[in-house]
Amino acid sequence: MTEPLIYDLGAAGRRGVLLPDCDVPETPLPAELLRDELDFPEVSELQVVRHFTRLSNLNFSIDKGFYPLGSCTMKYNPKLNEDMARLSGFAAHHPLSDSEGSQGALALMYSLQNWLAEISGFKGVSLMPAAGAHGELAGILMIRKYHVDRGDTKRTKILIPNSAHGTNPATVTMAGYTTVELPADENGDVDLEALKAACDDTVAGMMITVPNTLGLFESKILDVIKTVHECGGLMYMDGANMNALLGAVKPGELGFDVMHYNLHKTFSTPHGGGGPGSGPVGVGEKLVPFLPGPIVGIVEEAKGEDDSPLYGWVTPEKTIGRMKAFHGNFGMHVRAYTYIRIHGDQGIKDITRHAVLNANYIRVNLRDTYHVPFDRINAHEFVLEGHFEGIDSVHALDISKRLIDYGFHPPTNYFPLLVPEALMIEPTETEDKATLDEFIDVMKKIAAEAKENPELLTGAPHTAPVSRLDEVRAAKQLVLCCRPIPEWAETTKSS
Amino acid sequence: MSYTPHTDLERQQMLSAIGVTTIEDLFEAVPSSHRFPKLDLPKPMSEMEVAAELSALADANEHAGDFALFRGAGAYHHFIPSAIGHLVLRGEFLTAYTPYQPEVSQGTLQAIYEYQSMMCTLTGMDAANASHYDGATSLAEAVTVSLEVGRQKRKKIILSPAINPQYRAVVRTYHQGSNIKIMGDSGRADIADLIEMLDENTAMVAVSYPNFFGQIDDFAQLAEKVHQAGALLVMVVNPTALGLLKSPGELGADIVVGEGQPLGIPLGFGGPYLGFFAVRNEYVRKIAGRIIGETVDKEGRRAYVMTLRPREQDIRREKATSNICTNQGLMSLTACIYMALMGKYGMRKVAELCYHKAHYAAKQIDDLKGYVVDMGKPFFHEFVVKCPMSVASINDKLIEKGIVGGYDLGLDYPHLKDHMLICVTEMNSKDEIDALVEGLKEAVA
Numbered sequence: 001m002t003e004p005l006i007y008d009l010g011a012a013g014r015r016g017v018l019l020p021d022c023d024v025p026e027t028p029l030p031a032e033l034l035r036d037e038l039d040f041p042e043v044s045e046l047q048v049v050r051h052f053t054r055l056s057n058l059n060f061s062i063d064k065g066f067y068p069l070g071s072c073t074m075k076y077n078p079k080l081n082e083d084m085a086r087l088s089g090f091a092a093h094h095p096l097s098d099s100e101g102s103q104g105a106l107a108l109m110y111s112l113q114n115w116l117a118e119i120s121g122f123k124g125v126s127l128m129p130a131a132g133a134h135g136e137l138a139g140i141l142m143i144r145k146y147h148v149d150r151g152d153t154k155r156t157k158i159l160i161p162n163s164a165h166g167t168n169p170a171t172v173t174m175a176g177y178t179t180v181e182l183p184a185d186e187n188g189d190v191d192l193e194a195l196k197a198a199c200d201d202t203v204a205g206m207m208i209t210v211p212n213t214l215g216l217f218e219s220k221i222l223d224v225i226k227t228v229h230e231c232g233g234l235m236y237m238d239g240a241n242m243n244a245l246l247g248a249v250k251p252g253e254l255g256f257d258v259m260h261y262n263l264h265k266t267f268s269t270p271h272g273g274g275g276p277g278s279g280p281v282g283v284g285e286k287l288v289p290f291l292p293g294p295i296v297g298i299v300e301e302a303k304g305e306d307d308s309p310l311y312g313w314v315t316p317e318k319t320i321g322r323m324k325a326f327h328g329n330f331g332m333h334v335r336a337y338t339y340i341r342i343h344g345d346q347g348i349k350d351i352t353r354h355a356v357l358n359a360n361y362i363r364v365n366l367r368d369t370y371h372v373p374f375d376r377i378n379a380h381e382f383v384l385e386g387h388f389e390g391i392d393s394v395h396a397l398d399i400s401k402r403l404i405d406y407g408f409h410p411p412t413n414y415f416p417l418l419v420p421e422a423l424m425i426e427p428t429e430t431e432d433k434a435t436l437d438e439f440i441d442v443m444k445k446i447a448a449e450a451k452e453n454p455e456l457l458t459g460a461p462h463t464a465p466v467s468r469l470d471e472v473r474a475a476k477q478l479v480l481c482c483r484p485i486p487e488w489a490e491t492t493k494s495s
Numbered sequence: 496m497s498y499t500p501h502t503d504l505e506r507q508q509m510l511s512a513i514g515v516t517t518i519e520d521l522f523e524a525v526p527s528s529h530r531f532p533k534l535d536l537p538k539p540m541s542e543m544e545v546a547a548e549l550s551a552l553a554d555a556n557e558h559a560g561d562f563a564l565f566r567g568a569g570a571y572h573h574f575i576p577s578a579i580g581h582l583v584l585r586g587e588f589l590t591a592y593t594p595y596q597p598e599v600s601q602g603t604l605q606a607i608y609e610y611q612s613m614m615c616t617l618t619g620m621d622a623a624n625a626s627h628y629d630g631a632t633s634l635a636e637a638v639t640v641s642l643e644v645g646r647q648k649r650k651k652i653i654l655s656p657a658i659n660p661q662y663r664a665v666v667r668t669y670h671q672g673s674n675i676k677i678m679g680d681s682g683r684a685d686i687a688d689l690i691e692m693l694d695e696n697t698a699m700v701a702v703s704y705p706n707f708f709g710q711i712d713d714f715a716q717l718a719e720k721v722h723q724a725g726a727l728l729v730m731v732v733n734p735t736a737l738g739l740l741k742s743p744g745e746l747g748a749d750i751v752v753g754e755g756q757p758l759g760i761p762l763g764f765g766g767p768y769l770g771f772f773a774v775r776n777e778y779v780r781k782i783a784g785r786i787i788g789e790t791v792d793k794e795g796r797r798a799y800v801m802t803l804r805p806r807e808q809d810i811r812r813e814k815a816t817s818n819i820c821t822n823q824g825l826m827s828l829t830a831c832i833y834m835a836l837m838g839k840y841g842m843r844k845v846a847e848l849c850y851h852k853a854h855y856a857a858k859q860i861d862d863l864k865g866y867v868v869d870m871g872k873p874f875f876h877e878f879v880v881k882c883p884m885s886v887a888s889i890n891d892k893l894i895e896k897g898i899v900g901g902y903d904l905g906l907d908y909p910h911l912k913d914h915m916l917i918c919v920t921e922m923n924s925k926d927e928i929d930a931l932v933e934g935l936k937e938a939v940a
Contacts, residue, residue, distance in 0.1 A: 003605060019841060023924060025851075033711060033740055033873060055603075058602040059602035062591075086580070088558060088559075091762065094764075095763075105764050119534065131820065133808070133820045133821070134632075141668070170811070173813050173816075176671075177672065178813075249522075271593070273588055275826070276821065320668055325631040325661040330767075341549075345535070347497040377513075377523065465601050466796055469793075474790035481623070483615060
């Protein structure tokens with residue numbers, strides 16, 4: 001099933017949306033500044049609606065089915081959140097409005113800052129970073145500025161376990177530091193001896209994901225934090241797996257100095273086909289002055305019980321600066337606020353408890369069929385190996401693609417890197433037992449197929465809109481744009 | 496309220512399957528000293544109550560639904576056709592993940608490919624990525640690309656002071672850990688001054704088109720001089736203006752970045768927005784972010800897939816030039832649908848309406864006693880007004896009349912104290928503009 005490109009649907013002279021006539025006297029346009037005719041689609045509104053509706057039908061989504069994608073927390077995105085973000089008081093509010101005229105938006109951000117701080121045991125939160133990786137950069141820049149501010153300029157290294165997401169080492173490089181990778185021990189934890197050997201006065205800090213990307217709570221996390229702190233380094237927690245921690249433990253109380261939240265994972269803001277995300281950062285006492293900002297503060301206390309305080313923008317004293325224009329992905333803040341508000345204290349705890357329950361339930365039901373390399377109580381996700389003794393032709397990717405035929409989204413493949421043929425499974429709390437049972441049955445059926453008829457797997461998917469793609473061709477014969485290059489482009493290029 | 500569907504019976508069955516008694520037993524790996532802390536959050540609420548609370552918060556804002564808005568400065572109030580919201584809210588787009596599994600993500604992939612294609616057309620570039628967080632972070636990433644192109648030997652980055660001040664701040668935040676020199680924007684340098692700063696150590700020069708003051712600078716010499724020095728020309732552009740004005744490609748830009756918010760994305764108090772990023776072919780392998788390319792499936796059917804993947808952080812790790820992992824997926828979809836709906840005719844029409852209305856407003860205001868509009872350069876839909884009193888005091892009077900006045904340029908440019916940046920779009924009717932003019936007049940009366 002191939003959908004034509006939007007350009008191919010058009011006809012010269014056809015118009016989509018009509019705009020009003022000009023109601024003011026016109027000013028002559030400056031001819032020398034004008035462009036040639038814009039080579040854009042000429043399509044009707046109905047054509048646009050059908051085109052994008054048909055495209056949408058080619059997608060898998062949470063609204064359509066189970067999405068056990070490890071480390072991505074593909075939980076249900078409540079519809080209420082979308083309606084709230086689209087209230088015109090939020091959606092049509094200009095970001096450079098005066099604070100006095102933005103009290104609703106500022107009050108919301110202020111509460112969200114405080115709730116996120118409370119959930120993770122931190123002293124301050126900035127909502128500005130636009131995604132998890134953006135929060136990581138903010139966090140490492142804060143660590144850097146903290147050391148520089150103290151005149152401690154010889155620290156150049158950040159320690160990272162080898163199970164880390166790729167964003168971690170990439171962040172370290174962006175911030176001007178060097179990555180030192182640490183091995184895992186036989187239990188999947190950080191190797192404490194290797195950590196001790198690596199810790200000295202050139203270490204600026206350590207980035208670690210808790211629970212780690214194997215879905216395991218680091219059993220020696222307090223020792224890890226203590227070791228790094230003793231050499232003068234600060235601890236960064238990658239909050240990608242925060243769905244395993246709500247109401248279970250507060251990273252700030254464990255001793256972490258800074259972490260980012262993924263509102264698009266833990267707090268249910270939709271993934272939108274790859275974004276927008278939102279990656280606020282929380283910090284302990286030491287790093288509060290360095291938060292990216294401005295952030296929201298109370299600039300005038302309430303005068304009585306029925307009065308509201310006056311909220312305004314506050315720039316942290318030693319801020320690392322702005323991470324983006326304006327105030328962060330505010331629309332995501334509205335959704336996360338709504339989500340936390342509706343759950344309240346008890347509901348927030350229930351999220352994590354059921355996410356962990358669901359993940360363990362799948363693991364114990366699959367451990368006799370698939371090899372589970374770290375077969376102990378896991379957190380919100382776990383990793384199994386997607387291959388079978390004596391069947392060399394079948395890989396994790398083939399199991400993933402076969403799941404598509406059964407109506408499930410594949411798990412995360414080939415990550416973390418330390419497990420061969422890794423399949424990382426994260427069900428989230430919003431799935432019911434019947435769905436989990438169905439998934440378990442299908443995984444067992446696929447294991448049987450791998451033995452009896454491996455071609456069913458290696459040729460999968462059989463029912464998707466397209467079969468496996470030629471990715472080599474995409475990279476070699478690079479076609480990134482469907483329009484021809486205008487003539488003038490050739491001439492300006494050669495000049 | 497909770498979105499967990501478990502019944503007591505199911506919970507029990509699942510716990511016995513796992514071999515534990517209570518859910519709490521699953522958390523024994525968490526240090527007992529820190530396990531199950533007190534959580535001081537509000538009590539749960541029903542959907543009805545939450546909706547009422549949020550509506551009250553939303554109503555407490557002076558927003559463009561209730562006020563006539565003449566503020567831009569990086570975020571613009573434009574008409575958003577109804578079809579966009581209906582399409583973008585489809586769960587198949589909204590609740591899909593990054594298209595790592597292309598067989599079940601062709602909708603997202605093709606939409607991004609179409610977005611990339613339209614951004615290439617609009618900017619006059621050969622390739623565009625799937626987007627960055629916003630215009631400011633796109634510019635910060637352009638700096639990284641120019642350093643790579645300069646093989647990390649060229650260390651000087653020249654920024655025009657007429658680039659959005661927040662964008663320049665973000666460039667400095669991003670690059671505070673490196674030993675590059677960011678200069679050019681501390682005073683009032685114009686294009687000729689920027690050209691003077693070029694040398695063999697310069698990696699890039701960035702200018703804004705139109706600039707932060709709404710004006711269109713004379714770029715006649717710029718590209719040639721920048722290229723002679725071996726540096727890259729980066730343009731920060733407004734996509735609405737490009738419906739009317741020469742494309743940056745035609746002006747000799749090597750990298751074009753900007754804020755895609757005007758393309759159908761609501762003001763939304765500043766985000767989520769859309770950082771677009773487009774380049775000439777020779778730099779495509781150096782850029783960050785997701786890129787979608789065309790290919791075929793096993794049956795030879797045309798299909799789309801994320802390509803040039805080895806540039807990205809999940810593969811290259813510490814050798815990647817950027818850590819970006821998400822894109823503004825839903826926002827690039829929004830812009831794609833907007834550009835399709837507007838089409839060739841609508842893109843031009845919106846730009847013309849902005850141009851005419853802004854010029855009408857500028858003339859009326861310039862005629863007012865005490866106000867002077869800077870007419871020294873051509874402008875698009877924003878212009879600078881020298882006011883006879885502080886911008887804050889004028890805006891305080893305007894808001895009482897239901898008008899959100901212009902941006903106070905003195906906040907960012909000390910020499911522009913009492914200067915207001917006024918923005919007029921197709922959303923401002925003649926009546927609104929006349930009311931603004933009247934309001935400004937009365938403010939000094």
